[in-house]
Amino acid sequence: MTGDTIAAVSTAPGEGGIGVVRISGDRSLEIMGRVFVRVGSCGTDFAERTVYYGHIVEPLSAERVDEALVFFMKGPRSYTGEDVCEIQCHGGGVPLRRVLDIVCGLGAVPAQPGEFTKRAFLNGRLDLAQAGAVIDLIRSKTARGYHAAREQAEGRLSERVRAVREVLLGALAEIAARIDYPEGFEGDGGVGIGALRSAAEGVAALLDGAEAGRIVRDGVRVVIVGRPNVGKSSLFNALVREDAAIVAPTPGTTRDALEIWLDMGGVPVLLTDTAGMREGAEEIEALGIERAKEQYERADLAVFLLDGSEPLSEADRAIAGGLDPEKKHVVAIGKGDLPQAFGAAEAAAILPPEIEAGEIVRLSLIDDGQRTDKEKAGEIERRLEGLVMGGIAAGSSLLVTKARHKALLERAAAEIAEGMAALGGGGASGGADGNFAGAPEFAEVNIRAAWEALGEIIGETATDDIIDRVFEEFCVGK
């Protein structure tokens, strides 16, 4: 009866062993089928109430996001009474958030507070005695949501959203005035294009902030990579000040990635120690290396560690050659207490030219009786912190932290682009059909949709604004 397919993270926020993303509605099975790849079978049918193991995959890039267990409950035999899919993946903000983003990208709508329960009631899955509780739930959650919305309304986010809406309102009013009072205007030219361009920029800036907001909310992934036995685990321990990783002089000791959450300037950072990468490792070690590569791919930042006491090797060069120019790196030469076999210039020379690593850091963790390990690793920590905070600052000082807001901003951006095309101002490939240049009544549909999407973020939807604006700005009518 309610139409949309909804999705939400159903487990409590914070760190947990597993987390659940729940999807409810007619399209839930279809959406799950598109994000889940089963292990050991290429089947895409899901039997009811059967657990499947596999991976959640970003459908466009085919990137594996997480391991997952999924199952399907066909309506009406489900909590909400509709078709429901549940995806159990690893707990913690990052994987759950990514899975929810992907599911919403395929057309699910982020659920309103209490919406699963409301649907359960409306579909007759809860009895009469529970109806009162449902109302309480809607009310209390909404009150909390309202409170949160108001907090944000006082912040700069709503100020910026409001500014963009104001620009769109101006364009809508002009289009409305020209359509409803065609005789009041001379010439048809260039309605609202400039306004739309500026609105598009405003939304794009807010979306940049969404990425930074994700960082603040979900944290940054940092990995330490390097060939075996260069001192990665020592660095890891120095940064976390615990003997969390086993340190031993035998190459290949770290067979699995070790992870720990750190706080850097208020931002959660997931630091990962990885197995050293080299060719020709035996089977168990090779698995660790495979995992290290995956960890590197998922990371936002990486520390590439070299061993200053031995000449640069083929393994070092192979790792350097595989670094991803999209990521930011800190390059360090360790074992600075031993005689050095090469200098910073030689180390820099093995990096591909497109990798920006800044100045190479020298590191010595040997006990000098004066500084703690943490202090010795201080330069690396400062560099990482600079990159973490810099990444946020570069995004925007405005943080869009909610998936729902991000989805609404993306919708607004797409509608504005389509509206610009309809007005003949470039932008997307074209209106709904690709060719309505100069048609303000079609552009209006898009601009209004963008305006409403932005209004949902700040909780304003009144439509009379447009007509008020027409008569404030234009002297039209008889």
Added chain:
Amino acid sequence: MKNNYEIIVVGAGHAGCEAALASARLGKRTLLLTMGFEQIAHMPCNPSIGGTGKGQLVKEVDALGGEMGALIDKAFIQSRMLNRSKGPAVWSPRAQADKEKYHAEMRKALEGQERLDLCEGEVIRLLYDGRPDGRRVAGVLLRSGEECRAAVTILATGTYLGSKVFVSDRVYESGPAGFAASTALAKSLKEDGFELRRFKTGTPARVFAGSLDYEKMTEQRGDENPVPFSYINDEVNNCNVSCWLTYTSPDVHKLVFDNLGKTAPYGGHTTGVGTRYCLSIEDKVSRFPDRERHQLFLEPEGLHTDEVYVQGMSTSLPEELQERAYRLVPGMERAEFSRYAYSIEYDCLDPLTLTPALAYKGVGGLFCAGQINGTSGYEEAAAQGLMAGINAARELDGLPPFLLDRSEAYIGVLIDDLVTKGTEEPYRIMTSRAEFRLVLRQDNADLRLTEKGYEIGLASRGRYERCLAKKQAAEAEIARLRETKVTAEAANKLLLAVGSAPVKESVSLSYLLTRPEIDYAALAEIDENRPDTGKAPILRSAAEQAEIEIKYAGYIEKQRQQIAKFGKLEHQTLPEDLDYAALEGLRLEARQKLAQIRPVSLGQAARISGVSPADISVLMVHLGRVKNH
């Protein structure tokens, strides 16, 4: 003697005439009362019908079986499709009317209507029938002392109810155009407990065409081949009398500005709420002081009069200053006045007191239509009159009300706005008010509404059959355009000639039609088997439908999806006797608003200001509870 009626309509303006005709056509013995026969379907302001949004309303009234479209087709002296430079979704027909002819044609229609009696008489009081379940209107008392009884009364008092005319600091009781005001009825309605509010409007002076210098103005011609308003007409006369465009000047503005204190509102003489939709010249110069000029359209009032309406110059300046201000306008230097401008205040109701069927909520047996409901405009009035007439008749037959929603018609937008949101100024329809305007077009009002009009017994069989024929022909033409393929060579010859990108393979005609450079007419040279629209006029409108549906398919489909979503809430009805005070979980403001407005559906509830999405959730849960029980 005047007691043998089922429905009485008070007032024979644009609302009252449509209400009375609809009521009589639906089989009800109907009495239409007017204070004077000269006032029947009179146009006290612009001599024109239609315009943006308004033109769509007229076509909808026609599609349902109303009268306005057919009459303006007989009485127009110029007709134009506005917005032709934009897409068909916002095309709007507008005609200049011969006022006298329109009035005469309506009078003929009323007099010729079976079961309808037209009678002169001033209503001074409503009669009531005290019942255990509350008061019910039982008829009306005339100034003559005569009582007219009927089960339902429709009030369509226009700008006559308690009306006063203002010119500068002079105020006097008067209806529009010098006709008498309905003062006694206004007084008795207040005594009976109706809460009335004061709205205001104004009209410019009329001048004689012979005193104008059109050489200094720009001619405004109508269309060479006017599109009929009525779907029953294939073609109409091609009368094309020009209007003339001129402008105010800084001199005019200065004179008005210097004398603002001598106008009624700025001098503090009026209290009524005016409309932003037609500003007086004093409002224009004080609200838009930077504008160097404002447009003025000179519109002839008919074929058999020399009077010209000066659109854009309404004012309540004293007569002597009116003459001076008008004569500063280029081309009007020697203007001779036949009537002076005035502003007029009148009593009306808060439309939140009405149901979507336009029944008054507090008292039984009473419907209201037109300016009494807070609107302005002949077309808005006609649309409400038609709906009130239909619903009054249906109430007597014990049938559910006939309602149109916002996705079906401009009529639905108009009435929903009034009864859900209310209005704080005289309300005018605009296409911008219609969220689904891409499908609410002037070209398809028949396809949207005629079947409904036929089902309720108002639209004639002949009209319905015409509509079906158009629908079938349009569907056939869409299918033909989709199925007919042309070679890439043939297509490219056409595409390259208009500067559109060539194609590589053979394509369908419908594909070519989606190119902005190609319209249906342009396809003719490679479309050998198209139906000969010259033979059957219905094929012309069918081809037009096919062209629009194919060309704008993407946006139309998008809008249809929005309508489907809209319909989900709209079709969940709320019980009439729902006790909002007892409903747990509603916020206080929502509770009060819901109890006052008593929405008929969840969709309507959601549009009430002060009702939040959470309140709607609470209502949904309540509905679920009732259903599950």
